[in-house]
Amino acid sequence: MKNVIEVKNLTKKYKELKAIDDLSFEVYEGEILGLLGPNGSGKSTTINCLLSLLNFNKGTIKIFGKTMKPSSYDIKEKIGVVFQDIAVFEELNVIDNINYFCGLYIKDKDTRKKYVLDAINLVGLENYKKFYPKQLSGGLLRRLNIACGIAHKPKLIFLDEPTVAVDPQSRNNILEGIKKLRDEGSTIVYTTHYMEEVEIICDRVIIIDKGSIIASGTTDEVKHLASIEEKVTVEVVDLENKYLEEIKNLKHVDEVKYDNNILFITYKKGKNNLIDLIDYLKINKINYTKIFSERPTLNDVFLELTGKELRD
Amino acid sequence: MFYHNFKYSLKILLKNKMLIFWTFAFPIILGSLFKMAFSDIENNEKLDTIDIAIIQTEEFNNNQIYKKTYEELSNKNNKNKLFNIYYIKEKNNLESKKKANQLLEQDKIVGYLFLENKKEIIVKTSGINQTVFKYVTEEIIQTEKIITNLIKEGMSSNSTDQTINQLYEKIYDKVLSINENNTILKDTTNTNLSYTMIEFYTLIAMTCLYGGILAMTSINNNLANMSSKGKRIFISPTKKYKTIISSVLASYIVQLIGLFILFIYTVVVLKVDYGNNFPLIILLALIGSLAGLSLGVFTSCVFKNSENTKTGIIISLTMLGCFLSGMMGITMKYVIDKNVPIINKLNPANMITDGFYSLYYYDTLDRYYFNIISLIIFAMILIVISTFSLRRQKYDSI
Ligand SMILES: Nc1ncnc2c1ncn2[C@@H]1O[C@H](COP(=O)(O)OP(=O)(O)OP(=O)(O)O)[C@@H](O)[C@H]1O
Ligand SMILES: [Mg+2]
Numbered sequence: 249m250k251n252v253i254e255v256k257n258l259t260k261k262y263k264e265l266k267a268i269d270d271l272s273f274e275v276y277e278g279e280i281l282g283l284l285g286p287n288g289s290g291k292s293t294t295i296n297c298l299l300s301l302l303n304f305n306k307g308t309i310k311i312f313g314k315t316m317k318p319s320s321y322d323i324k325e326k327i328g329v330v331f332q333d334i335a336v337f338e339e340l341n342v343i344d345n346i347n348y349f350c351g352l353y354i355k356d357k358d359t360r361k362k363y364v365l366d367a368i369n370l371v372g373l374e375n376y377k378k379f380y381p382k383q384l385s386g387g388l389l390r391r392l393n394i395a396c397g398i399a400h401k402p403k404l405i406f407l408d409e410p411t412v413a414v415d416p417q418s419r420n421n422i423l424e425g426i427k428k429l430r431d432e433g434s435t436i437v438y439t440t441h442y443m444e445e446v447e448i449i450c451d452r453v454i455i456i457d458k459g460s461i462i463a464s465g466t467t468d469e470v471k472h473l474a475s476i477e478e479k480v481t482v483e484v485v486d487l488e489n490k491y492l493e494e495i496k497n498l499k500h501v502d503e504v505k506y507d508n509n510i511l512f513i514t515y516k517k518g519k520n521n522l523i524d525l526i527d528y529l530k531i532n533k534i535n536y537t538k539i540f541s542e543r544p545t546l547n548d549v550f551l552e553l554t555g556k557e558l559r560d
Numbered sequence: 561m562f563y564h565n566f567k568y569s570l571k572i573l574l575k576n577k578m579l580i581f582w583t584f585a586f587p588i589i590l591g592s593l594f595k596m597a598f599s600d601i602e603n604n605e606k607l608d609t610i611d612i613a614i615i616q617t618e619e620f621n622n623n624q625i626y627k628k629t630y631e632e633l634s635n636k637n638n639k640n641k642l643f644n645i646y647y648i649k650e651k652n653n654l655e656s657k658k659k660a661n662q663l664l665e666q667d668k669i670v671g672y673l674f675l676e677n678k679k680e681i682i683v684k685t686s687g688i689n690q691t692v693f694k695y696v697t698e699e700i701i702q703t704e705k706i707i708t709n710l711i712k713e714g715m716s717s718n719s720t721d722q723t724i725n726q727l728y729e730k731i732y733d734k735v736l737s738i739n740e741n742n743t744i745l746k747d748t749t750n751t752n753l754s755y756t757m758i759e760f761y762t763l764i765a766m767t768c769l770y771g772g773i774l775a776m777t778s779i780n781n782n783l784a785n786m787s788s789k790g791k792r793i794f795i796s797p798t799k800k801y802k803t804i805i806s807s808v809l810a811s812y813i814v815q816l817i818g819l820f821i822l823f824i825y826t827v828v829v830l831k832v833d834y835g836n837n838f839p840l841i842i843l844l845a846l847i848g849s850l851a852g853l854s855l856g857v858f859t860s861c862v863f864k865n866s867e868n869t870k871t872g873i874i875i876s877l878t879m880l881g882c883f884l885s886g887m888m889g890i891t892m893k894y895v896i897d898k899n900v901p902i903i904n905k906l907n908p909a910n911m912i913t914d915g916f917y918s919l920y921y922y923d924t925l926d927r928y929y930f931n932i933i934s935l936i937i938f939a940m941i942l943i944v945i946s947t948f949s950l951r952r953q954k955y956d957s958i
């Protein structure tokens with residue numbers, strides 16, 4: 249697989265604070281790479297360093313095989329960025345905003361016209377072409393922000409938390425659009441602190457905390473890092489202590505918690521744990537109102553590796 | 561790319577309501593307020609002549625230029641009669657001065673002129689009448705000097721004082737007899753002009769300098785450390801100098817449109833008189849705007865504050881400059897010009913105001929070109945500093 253980005257030993261300090269600490273990773277052609285980390289973990293800083301917007305203290309950055317510098321116009325030509333902050337002109341309507349930014353890359357007017365319409369369709373703003381930013385809702389504005397960053401059909405796209413504060417429907421729209429870009433051949437770096445998003449769209453994920461990589465790989469690979477395999481939740485009223493002890497000794501059970509009439513059981517390994525549990529409850533005539541099983545999430549991985557929740 | 565960015569910068573500036581208010585509407589509103597305030601003053605002042613005294617020293621009596629000028633300025637038949645003059649002649653100059661001071665104490669006069677080796681213009685308090693008296697007298701003294709020197713140069717060394725004085729008289733009669741508009745001295749009698757037109761000239765200066773807000777906003781939009789839009793532009797393959805120059809050019813055009821509208825308004829509605837030398841009026845407006853633009857470029861490139869703070873910096877610098885060059889009354893300009901001339905020599909608002917003023921008042925263009933060149937130097941210095949500071953920000957922009 250070809251490397252589109254190669255980062256080696258990247259270190260960035262803001263005065264005393266080490267925002268990025270010896271970061272090394274690659275991004276492969278045609279993939280969606282998720283950069284997952286809590287607030288302040290260094291995601292945006294990493295992207296800004298990659299783009300030469302920020303100077304850094306140590307390390308090398310290569311994009312498309314060449315060292316990235318502020319004057320690397322040939323590299324910049326092939327990059328599209330959707331920043332975390334909305335970056336559009338209040339004074340221009342939807343179509344003008346996209347056309348303006350696209351025009352910084354695409355000279356030919358006819359090509360540009362087509363590209364602008366493609367971008368509008370991709371993010372689903374067909375009915376808002378003449379709207380000004382302040383007439384758009386938060387979610388629609390995010391979509392415009394994305395369209396402005398990707399209209400020139402870049403080979404490499406950075407998306408920095410493009411779905412913050414977006415309603416679920418808009419979010420699905422945006423995620424679908426991003427997948428489409430990948431399918432059309434772009435390579436995508438996607439930062440977020442929503443692990444569900446990573447699970448939905450990312451081919452690979454890098455989890456960072458305090459500027460260092462704590463895990464990386466495909467989502468399944470990363471999930472295996474968690475020592476648990478399954479989580480079962482049961483709603484059951486006034487469970488007696490002797491049953492709790494017995495459940496603890498069932499096969500594969502790692503931990504049992506009973507709180508507020510809710511029973512949490514985590515399993516280290518194995519399939520069919522849920523069926524075994526239901527059998528046990530039936531035999532002992534324990535009545536429950538609800539029961540469900542979950543696979544571990546990236547949050548569990550994060551929790552296990554750092555001892556804290558991914559989301560505050 | 562250049563044209564693309566230029567076109568959109570123009571659109572963005574023209575659609576920004578705040579900017580258009582400050583650079584287009586505000587000067588027009590202020591100008592209209594001036595007009596309302598001054599039309600009262602003008603009417604009042606026309607009825608009132610100013611009471612002054614002149615001590616008849618030997619020097620005064622022997623100098624035909626002074627004598628005739630003040631005679632003319634206090635002539636009943638002159639429709640622009642400016643002064644009521646008490647001529648004072650006691651036993652000696654000291655006594656005369658005493659008398660004049662008495663009149664001053666009693667508020668019978670606003671000031672008096674004492675001409676001997678040293679020229680003294682004495683006033684008790686400051687005010688419009690006092691300023692007019694001082695200003696006009698300064699002008700007369702200046703003009704006298706110019707004429708005297710001219711003649712001295714032109715005369716052979718063996719001519720006597722007597723013949724020189726006769727010549728003065730002749731020249732002066734000639735000067736007075738020429739068509740009103742063409743004389744240097746006659747112009748100073750037009751009091752209406754001497755202290756209300758200047759406020760409109762400062763208004764033009766203000767508008768030129770306010771234009772800097774446009775350039776500042778335009779550049780901020782291009783700087784990665786000033787706006788998120790700037791980050792977008794930075795990561796694009798368009799070269800920084802290209803986007804910045806095209807944006808600044810757009811802001812200059814918008815600035816000139818605003819200035820043009822204001823000119824039309826002041827000429828047609830407010831009846832402001834800029835004189836007849838149109839090419840030079842336009843040149844001054846173009847260069848004045850350039851000075852404003854450079855102020856905006858400087859503010860955006862050198863200061864690291866927020867956009868609002870930068871706007872505040874430009875507005876307050878402009879207002880201070882205009883105040884010192886006579887926006888709230890010519891007295892201020894007079895005081896600064898006389899006592900701390902360096903301030904107004906460095907003050908772009910004054911360079912513009914004084915440029916218009918000298919274009920209107922003087923037949924020679926020396927003072928006008930002095931102001932034009934000062935403005936160009938001012939603009940160049942700021943732009944050079946800005947360019948260096950911008951170059952240094954190449955990396956690590958946010
Ligand atoms: N300009 C700056 N000056 C000083 N410190 C900064 C600056 N920008 C970011 N930081 C610090 O660097 C660290 C990483 O910030 P960064 O913005 O990269 O985090 P992030 O992962 O993008 O977080 P978020 O999810 O909130 O966007 C944080 O501790 C932050 O406080
Ligand atoms: Mg961030």
